[in-house]
Amino acid sequence: MTVSRVINGQTNVRPETRERVLRAIEEVGYSPNAAARALNRNKAHSIGIVLTQFQQTLSAPYFVQLIFAMEKLLTWYKYDLVLVSSSHRPERGYVDLYRERKVDGLVVMAPPVEATYLDDVADAGVPTVVVHGRTDLPGMSFVDADNYDAVVQLLQYIMELGHERIGFVTGDLNVLNATDRLRAYRDTLAEARLPADETLIFRGDWTARAGYDALEYFLTLKERPTSVVCSNDHMAIGMLKAAHEQGVRIPGQLSLAGFDDIDMASFVTPMLTTVRQPLDQIGREAVDALLTTIHNPDALPYRNIVPTHLVVRESCGQPA
Amino acid sequence: MTVSRVINGQTNVRPETRERVLRAIEEVGYSPNAAARALNRNKAHSIGIVLTQFQQTLSAPYFVQLIFAMEKLLTWYKYDLVLVSSSHRPERGYVDLYRERKVDGLVVMAPPVEATYLDDVADAGVPTVVVHGRTDLPGMSFVDADNYDAVVQLLQYIMELGHERIGFVTGDLNVLNATDRLRAYRDTLAEARLPADETLIFRGDWTARAGYDALEYFLTLKERPTSVVCSNDHMAIGMLKAAHEQGVRIPGQLSLAGFDDIDMASFVTPMLTTVRQPLDQIGREAVDALLTTIHNPDALPYRNIVPTHLVVRESCGQPA
DNA sequence: CTGTTAGCGCTTTCAG
DNA sequence: CTGAAAGCGCTAACAG
Numbered sequence: 001m002t003v004s005r006v007i008n009g010q011t012n013v014r015p016e017t018r019e020r021v022l023r024a025i026e027e028v029g030y031s032p033n034a035a036a037r038a039l040n041r042n043k044a045h046s047i048g049i050v051l052t053q054f055q056q057t058l059s060a061p062y063f064v065q066l067i068f069a070m071e072k073l074l075t076w077y078k079y080d081l082v083l084v085s086s087s088h089r090p091e092r093g094y095v096d097l098y099r100e101r102k103v104d105g106l107v108v109m110a111p112p113v114e115a116t117y118l119d120d121v122a123d124a125g126v127p128t129v130v131v132h133g134r135t136d137l138p139g140m141s142f143v144d145a146d147n148y149d150a151v152v153q154l155l156q157y158i159m160e161l162g163h164e165r166i167g168f169v170t171g172d173l174n175v176l177n178a179t180d181r182l183r184a185y186r187d188t189l190a191e192a193r194l195p196a197d198e199t200l201i202f203r204g205d206w207t208a209r210a211g212y213d214a215l216e217y218f219l220t221l222k223e224r225p226t227s228v229v230c231s232n233d234h235m236a237i238g239m240l241k242a243a244h245e246q247g248v249r250i251p252g253q254l255s256l257a258g259f260d261d262i263d264m265a266s267f268v269t270p271m272l273t274t275v276r277q278p279l280d281q282i283g284r285e286a287v288d289a290l291l292t293t294i295h296n297p298d299a300l301p302y303r304n305i306v307p308t309h310l311v312v313r314e315s316c317g318q319p320a
Numbered sequence: 321m322t323v324s325r326v327i328n329g330q331t332n333v334r335p336e337t338r339e340r341v342l343r344a345i346e347e348v349g350y351s352p353n354a355a356a357r358a359l360n361r362n363k364a365h366s367i368g369i370v371l372t373q374f375q376q377t378l379s380a381p382y383f384v385q386l387i388f389a390m391e392k393l394l395t396w397y398k399y400d401l402v403l404v405s406s407s408h409r410p411e412r413g414y415v416d417l418y419r420e421r422k423v424d425g426l427v428v429m430a431p432p433v434e435a436t437y438l439d440d441v442a443d444a445g446v447p448t449v450v451v452h453g454r455t456d457l458p459g460m461s462f463v464d465a466d467n468y469d470a471v472v473q474l475l476q477y478i479m480e481l482g483h484e485r486i487g488f489v490t491g492d493l494n495v496l497n498a499t500d501r502l503r504a505y506r507d508t509l510a511e512a513r514l515p516a517d518e519t520l521i522f523r524g525d526w527t528a529r530a531g532y533d534a535l536e537y538f539l540t541l542k543e544r545p546t547s548v549v550c551s552n553d554h555m556a557i558g559m560l561k562a563a564h565e566q567g568v569r570i571p572g573q574l575s576l577a578g579f580d581d582i583d584m585a586s587f588v589t590p591m592l593t594t595v596r597q598p599l600d601q602i603g604r605e606a607v608d609a610l611l612t613t614i615h616n617p618d619a620l621p622y623r624n625i626v627p628t629h630l631v632v633r634e635s636c637g638q639p640a
Numbered sequence: 641c642t643g644t645t646a647g648c649g650c651t652t653t654c655a656g
Numbered sequence: 657c658t659g660a661a662a663g664c665g666c667t668a669a670c671a672g
Binding site: 641642643644645646647648649650651652653654655656 | 657658659660661662663664665666667668669670671672
Binding site: 031032033034035036038039042044046049064067068071072075076080081082083084085088089096099100101102207208212234237238240241244245263264267268269 | 351352353354355356358359362364366369384387388391392395396400401402403404405408409416419420421422527528532554557558560561564565583584587588589
């Protein structure tokens with residue numbers, strides 16, 4: 001039909017005819033059928049967002065902001081966003097989603113390091129961008145914050161304050177971000193010739209509870225740290241809680257830094273010194289990269305590491 | 321083809337043939353095309369989750385848990401979940417989504433009271449369930465927590481502690497939940513013949529900042545409340561912050577209650593007395609209701625108000 | 641039990 | 657500039 005031309009905004013239609021079609025569409029209340037279109041074009045016009053640790057990741061407000069930023073752009077491009085979480089889906093699920101043509105591409109959020117599904121996805125040639133992580137799989141893009149440098153900044157600031165025994169609470173080390181942050185910690189202290197023995201490192205899992213436990217652990221040490229960097233704000237807040245209960249003054253007796261700058265970071269006492277990531281930018285770049293790959297599968301992968309921003313507030317001070 | 325029968329698990333296929341087909345499928349690496357199937361069956365096999373205030377709602381951890389619960393069930397039923405936020409989409413968008421057969425139904429989260437789109441959705445006959453809100457639109461289901469009763473419980477507890485001047489911080493009053501909570505507050509105090517003048521009510525917007533501002537406001541009053549109920553935990557935590565800055569001891573000088581029982585609620589000092597909603601249950605009921613309506617459009621709407629649970633911790637005490 | 645036919649609603653191609 | 661024909665991949669209905 002000529003209808004198709006009108007709907008798709010082709011130019012070669014007589015204005016008068018176009019009017020007539022438009023009026024008819026209005027009258028009948030016509031909407032194009034997405035499935036038919038998808039079938040014909042072999043494109044779903046939707047992309048999947050993969051959350052590996054759905055619950056935990058979504059609980060992190062910065063993931064939400066990221067998804068929000070992406071949703072905005074995708075809606076603008078008339079793409080739908082389908083949300084998939086691996087907790088509830090077999091490993092093969094992501095590739096299938098693509099092969100069934102339900103999505104044209106995937107945004108994979110913070111994949112676990114041992115995840116094999118990224119390889120499957122790459123093998124199947126699914127247009128994919130990794131966010132909050134990295135990959136060197138052929139053709140695959142990624143956008144990641146500079147977690148390493150962020151921790152370096154944090155530590156430099158803390159060292160300038162005069163600290164020499166600095167503890168560290170990791171996130172879930174199955175996630176690349178967490179290991180990057182830990183690596184930065186080790187490297188920086190080594191370079192500064194400061195002690196960074198394993199006793200100063202507490203393996204957390206991003207939860208407030210872990211931060212809480214971490215403080216109790218640090219208090220058992222003969223040589224306690226005068227300062228602790230937590231791999232996210234939730235853990236820092238948990239640590240704050242434990243410190244309060246144990247009568248450890250912050251920052252008086254212990255300096256404390258977080259990561260992410262969640263809303264709550266400035267509503268706890270003391271306000272958290274932390275690190276902020278440019279989430280809107282990350283989201284935008286990820287979507288652009290993915291859409292580029294979808295439209296041109298041979299395009300070079302987009303790979304970018306975006307700088308972070310130190311947010312100095314109250315939770316760090318001079319060592320006692 | 322017989323292939324179709326095999327894939328759809330029809331019984332009338334000779335086992336041997338089935339085997340042969342399965343093997344072929346494996347070899348060729350065949351996946352059924354979702355678009356073709358959708359076109360033929362006139363069903364997308366996916367449902368849309370509508371977040372009106374995407375950012376704010378998703379920032380609330382309980383929304384995340386709700387979505388998580390729903391995603392789990394939907395994946396089980398082999399439905400896809402498409403996420404749509406109204407901030408980025410024209411009002412008509414939801415109905416279109418359905419008419420284009422991109423989704424078979426909608427879960428609408430916490431619709432604003434003045435939202436007209438619910439009527440549009442009802443007019444178009446879109447199978448819909450409202451979560452965190454209510455509706456009497458024909459055929460439309462809803463699952464809501466008993467916000468009213470939750471506040472009643474909270475107030476009863478606080479009154480038993482001996483409080484007589486009780487303040488209240490509302491959420492965004494464009495959301496039904498917020499007005500329900502406020503109404504419960506007014507009714508309960510009236511019934512108890514306690515003062516509930518408008519000066520005791522602060523209009524917040526769910527953010528920690530609002531709670532912070534609310535405390536500063538209450539301190540300007542000649543007759544200050546000895547206790548305050550906040551419509552969510554974020555605001556309570558903001559108020560905690562302000563109280564700390566102003567030297568107001570909690571619960572010593574001021575008792576404070578929140579709502580939602582977010583993770584952080586037990587990691588602030590003092591730990592928040594608050595209210596918990598059965599989120600998994602709400603999510604499950606919503607999905608079941610929606611799927612029922614999708615499969616049988618004439619089914620009676622499912623409408624349920626689920627009870628909440630008072631969580632007593634440390635932030636409330638006897639009045640000074 | 642298995643194969644054939646037709647059509648879901650759209651767009652691309654080719655004729656008018 | 658507009659219409660007719662064909663086909664995307666699937667399944668329902670009907671033969672065999």
